[in-house]
Every structure is written in C-alpha cells, then in structure tokens.
Amino acid sequence: MSITLIKPGWACSVQDLGRWGYQEFGIPLSGAMDVNAAMMANRICGNEDGEALLECTLHGTEIQLNETAIFSFTGGGAIATVNGQPVTFNKQIKAVGGSTIKLHPSPFGCRTYIAFAGGLKVNRELGSCSTYIAADIGGCNGSNLESGDLIELKKIAPKQKMENITISAAGFGSSNWKAIAPELPHVNDLVRIKCYEGPEWNLFDDASKHALFNTPFTIGQHANRMGFQLEGTRLTKKENKEMISSAVTKGIVQVTHQGTPIILMADAQTIGGYPRIGRIFNDDIHLLAQCRPGMKIQLVSI
Amino acid sequence: MECTRIYCIHDHAVTFEFAEIISEAINIHVIALKNYIDVHPFKGFIESVPAYSSLTVYFSDTINKDEVVDIIQLYNKQLKTHNPQATTDNSEQSSSTKIIPVCYDLGEDLSSVAKQLNITKEKIIALHCNQTFRVYTIGFTPGFPYMGTLPAGLHLPRKQTPALHIAPGSVAIAGNQTGIYPTASPGGWHIIGRTPIKMFDKKREPSCFLQPGDVVQFNSISTKEFNQYK
Numbered sequence: 001m002s003i004t005l006i007k008p009g010w011a012c013s014v015q016d017l018g019r020w021g022y023q024e025f026g027i028p029l030s031g032a033m034d035v036n037a038a039m040m041a042n043r044i045c046g047n048e049d050g051e052a053l054l055e056c057t058l059h060g061t062e063i064q065l066n067e068t069a070i071f072s073f074t075g076g077g078a079i080a081t082v083n084g085q086p087v088t089f090n091k092q093i094k095a096v097g098g099s100t101i102k103l104h105p106s107p108f109g110c111r112t113y114i115a116f117a118g119g120l121k122v123n124r125e126l127g128s129c130s131t132y133i134a135a136d137i138g139g140c141n142g143s144n145l146e147s148g149d150l151i152e153l154k155k156i157a158p159k160q161k162m163e164n165i166t167i168s169a170a171g172f173g174s175s176n177w178k179a180i181a182p183e184l185p186h187v188n189d190l191v192r193i194k195c196y197e198g199p200e201w202n203l204f205d206d207a208s209k210h211a212l213f214n215t216p217f218t219i220g221q222h223a224n225r226m227g228f229q230l231e232g233t234r235l236t237k238k239e240n241k242e243m244i245s246s247a248v249t250k251g252i253v254q255v256t257h258q259g260t261p262i263i264l265m266a267d268a269q270t271i272g273g274y275p276r277i278g279r280i281f282n283d284d285i286h287l288l289a290q291c292r293p294g295m296k297i298q299l300v301s302i
Numbered sequence: 303m304e305c306t307r308i309y310c311i312h313d314h315a316v317t318f319e320f321a322e323i324i325s326e327a328i329n330i331h332v333i334a335l336k337n338y339i340d341v342h343p344f345k346g347f348i349e350s351v352p353a354y355s356s357l358t359v360y361f362s363d364t365i366n367k368d369e370v371v372d373i374i375q376l377y378n379k380q381l382k383t384h385n386p387q388a389t390t391d392n393s394e395q396s397s398s399t400k401i402i403p404v405c406y407d408l409g410e411d412l413s414s415v416a417k418q419l420n421i422t423k424e425k426i427i428a429l430h431c432n433q434t435f436r437v438y439t440i441g442f443t444p445g446f447p448y449m450g451t452l453p454a455g456l457h458l459p460r461k462q463t464p465a466l467h468i469a470p471g472s473v474a475i476a477g478n479q480t481g482i483y484p485t486a487s488p489g490g491w492h493i494i495g496r497t498p499i500k501m502f503d504k505k506r507e508p509s510c511f512l513q514p515g516d517v518v519q520f521n522s523i524s525t526k527e528f529n530q531y532k
Contacts, residue, residue: 020348020349020360021348021349022349023349023351023360023441024336024349024350024351024352024440024441025440025444025445025509025510026440026441026442026443026444026445026446026484026502026510027444028443125504126504134443134485134486134487135443135444135484135485135502135504136504137444137504196310199307199309199311199317222466226488240459242459242460242477244322244323244324244353244354244355245353245354245439245441245442245448245479246317246319246353246354246355246356246358247311247315247317247351247353247356247358247441248311249311249312249315249360250312251311251312252311252312256462256463256464256490257459257460257461257462257463257490258462258463260463269441269442269443270351270441270442271351271353271439271441271442271446271448272442273460273476273477273490274460274490276311279310279311279312281313282312282313282314
C-alpha cells in the first residue's frame with residue numbers, strides 16, 4: 001500500500017509528535033505545528049497519537065492513492081476534495097486505489113493534517129519521523145515532500161477499529177460521524193492568543209509592556225515552522241543589556257534588537273539569546289499554528 | 303551552588319539559573335547537575351538542556367512544575383553533598399585542545415566588524431586565534447557550539463536584524479561569545495570567517511563535532527587551503 005505525491009502545494013512534510021530527547025545537542029523538537037489536530041487525525045483513523053502523518057500548509061497539495069486507503073483530514077487552511085468531490089474534515093474516509101486527494105484554497109486556518117490508517121512507513125531518525133529541513137533530518141530524505149515522492153503505508157493493525165464505510169460511485173465514502181474540532185480562525189479575524197509574561201518581561205519599558213497586550217500585531221511574511229515574526233509596535237528595553245544565551249522552545253516570544261517580536265514555533269532553536277518578553281499559553285500554540293502570514297493577532301495577558 | 307532564579311519557558315519546561323554571567327565554574331556545575339539528573343531520572347522527566355549558566359528541565363504532564371522544582375532543588379543539594387569535588391574532577395577531565403581551521407577571508411561581516419570595533423581585520427584574526435575557548439553549550443541549531451570568552455577588544459552586540467541565510471561553517475561573534483553555524487540558518491551574530499569542518503553530521507557518532515567542556519583554538523587558513531580541505 002502506498003501513496004504518491006503529485007504536487008506538494010505550498011509545503012507538505014512528514015511530522016509526528018516531535019523529536020524529544022535531543023535538545024541538548026541543539027536538535028529542535030519539530031513535530032506537528034498544531035499538535036492537537038495531528039493527534040485528532042490519527043485518532044480518527046484508529047492510529048496511535050504519535051504515528052507519522054502529513055502536514056500540508058495552505059493549499060495545492062495533490063496526492064494519489066495507489067491502493068484503497070483509509071484516511072482523515074483535520075486542522076484547516078484548505079478545502080479537501082477526493083476525486084473532485086468535496087469531503088468533510090474530521091471524518092474517517094475510505095477511497096479506492098487510483099483516487100486523487102486535492103487541497104483547494106480556503107480562508108480558514110493554515111495547516112491541514114492527513115493521517116492514513118496504519119500510518120506512514122517512514123524511517124525514524126534520532127527517535128522521530130518528523131522532518132527538520134534545516135539539518136536534513138527525518139521525513140523523506142530530510143526535506144519537504146516533492147512531486148513524485150512515493151510513501152509506503154503501514155498495515156492496519158487488527159486492533160484498529162475501522163468503520164464500515166460504503167463506497168459511492170465517485171470511489172470513496174466517509175463515516176457517518178464527525179469528530180468535534182476547535183473553530184478555525186478566518187483570515188480577517190483578530191485572533192486572541194493567551195500569553196504569559198516571559199522571563200525577561202521586566203527588561204522592557206512600560207510602553208512596550210503595554211503595547212504587547214493592548215495592540216494588535218500582524219504575522220509577517222517571515223513566518224514558518226521555526227517562528228513567526230510579528231509586525232506592529234516596536235518593543236524596546238529599559239536598558240541595553242546583552243543576555244547570556246539560555247534554553248528557548250516553542251511558544252517563547254523573543255524580541256530582536258530592532259524591537260521585532262518573534263514567536264518561536266515547532267522548529268525553534270534550543271538555545272537563544274534574545275530577551276523573552278512573553279510565552280504563549282501551550283494550548284494556544286495550536287491556534288497560532290492555524291494563523292497565516294498577514295493575519296492579525298492580539299496577545300491577551302493571563 | 304544556589305539557584306539565583308527559577309522560571310518557566312513552557313508549561314512543561316522550567317529553567318534553573320545559577321548566574322547571569324559566563325563562568326567556567328558555573329558551567330561545570332550546570333553540566334554536573336545535568337549528569338546527576340540523567341543518572342537519577344524522576345517520574346515524568348523527559349530531558350534537560352544545559353546552557354552557559356542555567357539548566358532547563360522538560361517534563362511530562364504526569365508531574366507538576368512545583369514537584370519538579372522541589373526535586374531539582376534537592377538534587378542540587380545532594381550534588382554538593384555527594385560530589386563536593388565535582389568542579390575539580392570535571393576540570394581534570396577536560397579534553398585536549400581541538401584545533402579548528404578558519405578561513406577569515408570568507409567572513410562576510412569581517413570588514414563591518416573591523417569598522418565597528420575600529421581595529422584592523424588582522425587584529426581581529428589575531429585576537430580570535432591567539433587564545434583557547436571553552437565550549438559552554440551546544441544549541442541554537444544541531445551542533446552549534448557556544449564558546450567563550452572573547453577578549454574585550456572583540457565585544458560587539460548582536461546584529462539589529464538577524465541575517466536570514468547564513469552559510470554552514472560560518473564562524474561568528476556576538477557579545478563575549480563566539481560560535482560556528484553548522485547548518486544554513488538565520489542568525490544574529492557577526493560572521494568573521496568560515497571553517498571547512500562539519501560541526502554536525504547525523505551519520506557520524508557522535509553527530510556533534512564539539513561537546514560541552516571541550517577546549518578549542520582557531521587557526522587561520524587561506525581560501526586556497528579552505529578549498530583544498532577534504
């Protein structure tokens with residue numbers, strides 16, 4: 001059983017729940033940006049939470065099933081079709097061999113997860129299947145998927161509960177139930193993200209502290225799996241103090257010398273030296289992962 | 303050694319800070335505490351990340367932050383009681399000096415650094431090559447060695463805006479630290495040269511060329527020598 005990537009779209013990579021245990025060597029956690037959506041995709045297919053799956057950014061991804069397969073879409077950022085017919089996210093879907101999956105533009109969300117029952121047959125590297133392109137680790141040859149890539153699927157284990165899905169004339173069918181998923185942000189929304197004061201909160205002047213929680217910021221064009229640069233009020237320090245580098249991780253809001261805040265995401269570096277004005281509430285990192293460049297966010301103090 | 307500050311960087315990660323300075327003695331203590339936790343892992347412990355003067359402990363949701371703080375504080379006390387010689391023991395183990403060839407002609411920021419510091423390029427190279435550096439921690443990207451301490455004549459704040467694409471092997475300075483970018487990445491340090499040695503190779507064991515505690519000396523090479531390097 002296998003799938004073939006016809007088109008990668010904006011970006012499509014293999015991820016799981018991350019590469020834990022290697023941060024002391026400077027190897028980032030990586031893993032799904034929206035961990036909740038990734039786990040949900042696997043659960044819908046009866047997989048373990050940590051099975052390798054596909055993370056697709058926005059639209060354009062096109063996949064061909066080489067044999068009959070069971071799969072699910074979660075997260076957002078696209079409208080999915082199977083053989084040209086729209087399908088609902090958060091359902092178990094079964095489609096015959098030769099079927100084509102496509103992701104089309106949508107104004108909601110940013111990242112779609114596609115899990116296949118059984119999981120993707122991808123080698124673990126340093127304990128995880130997650131792709132970390134900056135050091136060519138994990139996934140398919142350490143890089144994002146490219147047109148023509150063939151990925152084998154693992155066999156569905158006997159204990160995995162599969163729905164009795166009727167396949168229509170269009171070559172696919174879906175479960176009569178749908179998992180409940182969080183609402184996705186729309187591109188025009190002002191998305192509220194909960195945030196704590198960070199370790200260097202007190203290094204910043206009062207105007208910057210006020211601006212962080214009371215003015216909106218726009219997610220800049222430099223927004224990727226490593227971090228999101230924010231455009232808006234420049235944040236300034238009370239004094240110019242050079243910091244000693246220490247550990248950082250996803251959710252940390254660090255501020256460059258120019259005063260630009262950067263929210264670190266899944267591929268964040270393990271050690272950093274910029275002052276950390278805030279840290280995002282863990283459960284809102286998933287929501288942030290569904291926001292795309294150009295969208296406005298409002299950090300809310302907790 | 304007492305913690306000077308304890309704070310969260312994530313709901314499941316707490317940092318124990320021992321100082322806000324770069325000090326060999328403190329870094330030795332941080333690495334000793336890291337090793338002590340590795341030998342005595344507690345329920346819910348995932349991993350720990352040593353930095354210059356702090357240790358960050360990652361834990362699962364089977365334990366809460368206050369419990370982790372209590373355990374690490376206890377370990378920190380036990381470390382002192384059980385291993386009062388930790389400092390001297392570790393210094394004796396420190397490895398022989400590793401020589402790292404650097405082509406300073408490939409340092410894209412060398413001219414601007416010379417201008418900002420108001421010294422010649424030759425002086426920068428001399429200051430960078432005429433002493434040894436300690437590897438305090440590995441981080442930022444796979445295999446990136448944070449080394450110190452630079453002589454005062456080379457101290458320069460990080461760039462105002464990080465460069466988006468830095469070439470692998472780039473040797474850089476910032477504040478009183480020096481480091482080497484192992485992979486192509488963004489970064490805010492000033493690039494003064496490039497080494498042909500691979501700092502990180504996932505197929506090599508160990509994958510990182512340098513380890514915390516290593517002693518490093520840079521050796522200036524020409525562009526021709528750089529290109530001839532295997």
